[in-house]
Amino acid sequence: MAERINSALNSASLNGLQLKNRLIKAGTFENRSPNGIPGASLTDFHAQFGRGGIAMTTIGYCAVENAGRLNANMLTMHEDIRSEITQLVQNIQKQDCKVAGQMGHCGAFSKNHTLKARPKGPSGGLNLLGFAEGMWFCDAMSLDDIDHMVDAYRDAAIFMKSVGFDALEIHFGHGYGLCQFLSPLTNHRKDNYGGSLENRLRLPLRVLAAVRAAVGDDFPILAKITMSEGRRGGLHYDDSLEICKALDAAGIDAIIPSNGTSTMNPMLMFRGDSILPALLKYERNRIMRFLLRLMGKKMFPALPFYDMYLLEQAKRIRAVVKCKLVYIGGATSGDNFTEILGAGFDFIQLGRTLLADPDLPQKLAVDPSYKSRCTHCNLCVGTIESPQGIHCPQFTDNSAT
Ligand SMILES: Cc1cc2nc3c(=O)[nH]c(=O)nc-3n(C[C@H](O)[C@H](O)[C@H](O)COP(=O)(O)O)c2cc1C
Structure with a gap:
């Protein structure tokens, strides 16, 4: 057993970046940067994972421009926070931990009241996140808007490399901006950016090319995707094979196959207890609370959790790409890690x-049979809206982070 677990704790390289083991903290939007300014709370949150022994942590949802933020407490990658974000990255790296930044853009849905115009996505319609707060609609992006979005990713990538991030993770999944282009449910365009999968991939691939050109060939870029939206007419597992092949051919270094979307089917991403009680605990908007009570049970059904719940579908991707593959979804123990790496995943x-x-790698080093105490109650999901920022309400002492 000890030998098998050690393979997860072995070092490995990702496009020249040496990682001390195969374990990476996934991006989980922290809500620890009030008004978009990173400071001690965000630093301490990530430093605890570094102290706990993981090889790299991921700063969740780094918006590439203000219009890409879901709310005004999200980070935007721009000059105004250069000194704070440089400090943040350096302080986490002092824990012998690399730092990735997840590049995001919310596209058509936003409740960011600092926006001067409606949010924009591939097609106009309802602003699914903002309508309860009076931001009713979203507009369709023009060709100039599309060029602008590519430039925003390029500029953010240049900025993020310059402040010391070790790797970039582009968010192509979970229903956010680039995923809205990939999905036939949200992309109804009649031009070169809509219709066939080849067309729907056009903007995401332009973004990848721009980010690659910005950071150079020897800088690690990861892609997080959604394998299935779990909705009729939406992206399905077979589509994700084609998407991954295209990303691989375009020079991505690693793919993270996730699942579901934040707006339409989040439980596919998490599994476990319904996130509804957690959302109701922290939601303050009265209309949103009413809508959650009305539709929440249907939108967020409990889905039985089982270890490595995405493994079988993710293995199909392993068979069609050459790039590195990062497993995500319900990995909870050394035995899980052994099985995942044995199936050909790299991280x-x-x-x-x-x-x-937070110190799982250290616990495993001492006790190879340790299994995470996470119960998949999903209360952590609700803490995205909590004043303290995300944490595990069951087991972590939030005052320490
Ligand atoms: C509180 C919380 C916040 C999350 N925020 C993000 C996010 O900002 N970006 C993202 O890609 N995924 C986000 N996720 C999804 C996770 O990265 C991951 O895909 C999901 O939790 C399944 O992995 P797990 O079983 O290891 O938790 C979040 C998950 C949780 C629990």
């Missing part, structure tokens, strides 16, 4: 497991 991202056990 493992951990979300809730590390929220409950």
Whole structure:
């Protein structure tokens, strides 16, 4: 057993970046940067994972421009926070931990009241996140808007490399901006950016090319995708094979196959207890609370959790790409890690497991049979809206982070 677990704790390289083991903290939006300014709370949050022994942590949802933020407490990658974000990255790196930044853009849905115009996505319609707050609609992006979005990713990538990030993770999944282009449910365009999958991939691939050109060939870029939206007419597992092949051919260094979307089917991403009680606990908007009570049970059904719940579908991707593959979804123990690496994955991202056990790698080194104490109650998901920022309400002492 000890030998098998050690393979997860062995070092490995990702496009020249040496990682001391195969375990990476997954991006979990922290809500620890009030008004978009990173400081001690965000630093301490990530430093605890570094002290706990993981090889790399991921700063969740770094918006590439203000219009890409879901709310005004998200980070935007721009000059105004150069000194704070440089400090943040350096302080986490002092824990012998590399730092990745997840590049995000919310596209058509936003409740960011600092926006001067409606949010924009591939097609106009309802602003699914903002309508309860009076931001009713979203507009369709023009061709100039599309060029602008590519430039925003390029500029953010240049900025992020310059402040010391070790790797960039582009978010192509979970229903956010680039995923809205990939999905036939949200992309109804009649031009070269809509219709066939080849067309729907056009903007995401332009973004990848721009980020690659910005950071150079020898800088690690990861892609997080959604394998299935779990909705009729949406992206399905077979589509994700084609998306991964295209990303691989375009020079991505690693793919993280996740699942579901934040707006339409988040439980596919998490599994476990319904996130509804947690959302109701922290939601303050009266209309949103009413809508959650009305539709929440249908939108967020409990889905039985089982270890490595995305493994079988993710293995199909292993068979069609040459790039590195990062497993995500319910990896909770050394035995899980052994099985995942044995199936040909190169790294493992951990979300809730590390929220409950920030020092999991150290625990495993001492006790190879240790299994995470995370119960998949999903209360951590609600803490995205809590004043203290995300944490595991069951097991972590939030005052320490
Ligand atoms: C509190 C919380 C916040 C999350 N925020 C993000 C995010 O900002 N970006 C992202 O890609 N995924 C986000 N996720 C999804 C996780 O990265 C991961 O895909 C999911 O939790 C499944 O992995 P796990 O079983 O290891 O937790 C979040 C998950 C949780 C629990």
